[in-house]
Amino acid sequence: MFRVCRSFLQDIQTSLKLIRRNNKQIRLEKAKSMSNDPTSPSHVDLEDGVLYGLLKQVKHKSLLQESQPELTTVWCCNIEPKQTKSLLVFIRSFLIPFDNLPLSHVKRFNKKELTTPEGTSTVLQAILCSKEYLDTKEELQNLFHEHTYDNNSDLSEISIYETQIPVRPPPTKELAVEWSQKYWPLSWKGNPNHQYLKSVKFNIQREKSMIGQLLKTSKENGGLPVTIIARESESTSDDHEILAIGTDNRKQHPLQHSTMQAIAKVADSELKRRNNLAENENSNYIQQGKEENNYLCHNLLVYSTHEPCVMCAMALVHSRIGRIIYMKNMQNGSLESNYQLGDMDGLNWKFDIWRWIGEEDLKILAELDAVPSEQEI
Amino acid sequence: MDLTEHFQRVGLSLFVAFKALSINETPVACILVSKKSSKVISIGYNDTNRSLNGTRHAEFIAIDYILDNVEDTFPVDDLILYVTVEPCIMCASALKQVGIQCVVYGCGNDRFGGNGTVLSLHENNYGIIPGILRTEAIQLLRNFYIQENESAPDPKIKKNKELENKLYPEMDYGKYMNESEFIKIYGLERLNSTYINKKEITPVIGKGYRVSDLVSLDDVMGMPGLENMYSRDKKCSGPMTREAVAQDLDSFYRMFYAVDDEGDVTFGTHIKIIGSENKIEFIKEGSDRDTNEVKEPIENGVEKKRRKLSNEGHLH
Numbered sequence: 001m002f003r004v005c006r007s008f009l010q011d012i013q014t015s016l017k018l019i020r021r022n023n024k025q026i027r028l029e030k031a032k033s034m035s036n037d038p039t040s041p042s043h044v045d046l047e048d049g050v051l052y053g054l055l056k057q058v059k060h061k062s063l064l065q066e067s068q069p070e071l072t073t074v075w076c077c078n079i080e081p082k083q084t085k086s087l088l089v090f091i092r093s094f095l096i097p098f099d100n101l102p103l104s105h106v107k108r109f110n111k112k113e114l115t116t117p118e119g120t121s122t123v124l125q126a127i128l129c130s131k132e133y134l135d136t137k138e139e140l141q142n143l144f145h146e147h148t149y150d151n152n153s154d155l156s157e158i159s160i161y162e163t164q165i166p167v168r169p170p171p172t173k174e175l176a177v178e179w180s181q182k183y184w185p186l187s188w189k190g191n192p193n194h195q196y197l198k199s200v201k202f203n204i205q206r207e208k209s210m211i212g213q214l215l216k217t218s219k220e221n222g223g224l225p226v227t228i229i230a231r232e233s234e235s236t237s238d239d240h241e242i243l244a245i246g247t248d249n250r251k252q253h254p255l256q257h258s259t260m261q262a263i264a265k266v267a268d269s270e271l272k273r274r275n276n277l278a279e280n281e282n283s284n285y286i287q288q289g290k291e292e293n294n295y296l297c298h299n300l301l302v303y304s305t306h307e308p309c310v311m312c313a314m315a316l317v318h319s320r321i322g323r324i325i326y327m328k329n330m331q332n333g334s335l336e337s338n339y340q341l342g343d344m345d346g347l348n349w350k351f352d353i354w355r356w357i358g359e360e361d362l363k364i365l366a367e368l369d370a371v372p373s374e375q376e377i
Numbered sequence: 378m379d380l381t382e383h384f385q386r387v388g389l390s391l392f393v394a395f396k397a398l399s400i401n402e403t404p405v406a407c408i409l410v411s412k413k414s415s416k417v418i419s420i421g422y423n424d425t426n427r428s429l430n431g432t433r434h435a436e437f438i439a440i441d442y443i444l445d446n447v448e449d450t451f452p453v454d455d456l457i458l459y460v461t462v463e464p465c466i467m468c469a470s471a472l473k474q475v476g477i478q479c480v481v482y483g484c485g486n487d488r489f490g491g492n493g494t495v496l497s498l499h500e501n502n503y504g505i506i507p508g509i510l511r512t513e514a515i516q517l518l519r520n521f522y523i524q525e526n527e528s529a530p531d532p533k534i535k536k537n538k539e540l541e542n543k544l545y546p547e548m549d550y551g552k553y554m555n556e557s558e559f560i561k562i563y564g565l566e567r568l569n570s571t572y573i574n575k576k577e578i579t580p581v582i583g584k585g586y587r588v589s590d591l592v593s594l595d596d597v598m599g600m601p602g603l604e605n606m607y608s609r610d611k612k613c614s615g616p617m618t619r620e621a622v623a624q625d626l627d628s629f630y631r632m633f634y635a636v637d638d639e640g641d642v643t644f645g646t647h648i649k650i651i652g653s654e655n656k657i658e659f660i661k662e663g664s665d666r667d668t669n670e671v672k673e674p675i676e677n678g679v680e681k682k683r684r685k686l687s688n689e690g691h692l693h
Contacts, residue, residue, distance in 0.1 A: 169410070189608075232542050252440075253444055254452070254474055254475050255440065255471050255474060260432060263430060263431075264430055264432070266430075266534035267428055267430030267433075268430075270429050271428065273430075296429065296430070296431045297431075301412045309470060309474075310466060310467070310470035310496075310498060311467050311468075311471045311474065312467075312490075313466065314466040314467035314470065314489075314491075315431070315432040315467050317466075317467075318431035318465075318467060319430075319431045319432065320431070324509065339496070341466070345490065346495065347489065347495075348488060348489070350487075357644055358383055376470075376474060
């Protein structure tokens with residue numbers, strides 16, 4: 001009887017092993033097929049970063065193909081496995097809410113086998129927070145002292161040290177493996193840019209209508225460059241709400257390029273709106289929270305006939321726009337042609353950059369265009 | 378090589394920046410000087426908070442003033458810009474497009490600098506002379522940002538609480554120019570002390586200075602457009618009279634450490650620390666020299682958050 005039972009159990013174990021192996025096989029194949037990506041919607045061209053055949057993603061090449069990751073310094077500590085829970089509580093309460101470091105591609109814990117003369121033991125290394133958030137070890141130690149009362153897993157005497165991790169998710173699975181070994185365990189969730197391209201949503205009709213508006217305005221102004229700033233309407237079927245149309249005025253002022261003009265118009269009308277509000281209501285204005293929504297050009301959409309120059313692109317960074325779609329690359333442009341300013345590391349703001357590649361529209365622009373290709377727009 | 382004139386002119390910009398503090402703008406400012414006449418043609422100061430336009434940096438205000446009041450045509454090949462902080466990428470490009478000749482500036486602009494720190498847009502276009510009154514420029518910015526630190530996310534952790542005697546980060550001139558370019562601008566005698574040993578530049582080699590030696594009441598009164606700042610400054614000095622400016626100058630002088638003959642900042646001596654909200658009034662009240670406490674004005678959360686957002690972007 002006992003023997004039968006044992007052989008039965010062994011059978012079960014063997015079949016479980018088989019099932020596990022099979023599952024692994026399936027997962028592997030799934031991962032493989034991800035690179036050809038049958039899940040990709042039909043309007044998305046992952047290879048070239050083109051949507052609907054009309055919008056081309058302009059992205060920093062170093063970001064797409066970085067083989068050496070940009071690293072950032074984080075604070076780390078070693079704990080015993082039994083301390084995991086209280087450490088997580090601590091991290092969630094006192095660090096995550098204040099730390100801007102995006103960590104979704106990084107595993108919080110790293111299991112390490114330590115071999116000592118007495119034998120091997122397991123230690124967990126854990127990431128606490130970025131060095132940017134707390135720049136000295138003392139600050140972190142003080143936090144631990146103040147907030148860990150649990151005597152069973154006292155964290156207050158924990159040793160804290162620095163380590164370096166990649167800032168961004170790895171672009172390929174191979175690099176994910178390589179960087180995980182070299183720096184810190186990372187999770188692989190598919191090519192991050194492909195994920196982005198599949199998830200980004202455009203109502204292409206209303207983008208077409210904005211391009212139409214650009215061309216129309218340029219035509220009315222003798223083919224001069226035009227920049228439009230708009231707010232995305234809450235309903236996806238409506239057109240974007242146009243807030244300002246800027247046209248090139250460099251004949252009067254060398255710096256009044258269309259983008260600078262549009263930014264100034266947005267600011268002027270917001271200033272007027274606030275003054276009116278202040279006059280009419282005379283109170284409670286700040287409490288309405290409006291002020292925050294209308295801060296500079298925060299997350300607004302920008303459309304431009306030409307690739308902006310360094311001045312204008314940096315003006316868009318300062319204005320914290322959400323996205324630009326522009327039509328014509330310029331020799332002295334500073335998005336795709338040089339610098340890629342809206343997508344540059346180290347500046348305090350980034351925005352999405354797309355170039356309109358609809359041939360019909362570009363043809364119309366080329367016929368209108370009154371601007372020499374080396375001009376700064 | 379005598380750099381006194383550069384110091385005096387950046388000193389004037391520094392006073393304008395100080396005035397910007399009192400109208401709740403980021404303390405960054407500049408003046409445009411005509412090479413031929415040696416006259417101050419216009420002044421500029423950060424105007425982003427009032428205008429709600431993140432591009433209204435000092436350089437743009439100064440250029441617009443010229444277009445509105447002085448010249449009709451750019452480029453003007455006769456202009457030198459003196460500015461307290463390295464122009465940002467946007468401004469550095471704008472300066473190129475109007476045909477500026479030379480930019481003399483105080484401290485580097487770590488995040489956005491377009492004249493050597495992040496990009497070098499002046500290369501093949503115009504000259505730069507960095508590091509003139511740079512610790513003083515940083516000191517003004519620290520006065521502005523001190524309240525930011527007070528409103529940090531976790532009030533339990535106060536960073537940079539001690540402004541008093543806080544060191545200034547070193548300036549690495551090698552980042553902005555090579556040795557021979559440095560010698561051409563500042564003189565061989567400064568190579569060892571400043572380029573290699575990171576001492577502060579002084580107007581005259583081997584001689585220290587105070588801001589009060591550099592900025593005179595007459596020179597301040599001679600700047601065009603300053604009265605606009607005074608008319609905006611409702612809470613404090615009132616209209617721009619000689620007396621009001623003299624009073625401001627007195628407070629202004631006391632905000633900075635002297636730099637000694639060796640090019641070392643004289644930490645340990647007493648200076649004034651003010652914030653943007655309680656600003657000049659506070660200095661007047663606390664006339665005894667041992668107050669350096671900064672009173673934090675009461676404001677609601679939204680206001681704080683908004684200011685936090687806005688202050689980040691407004692460095693030139």
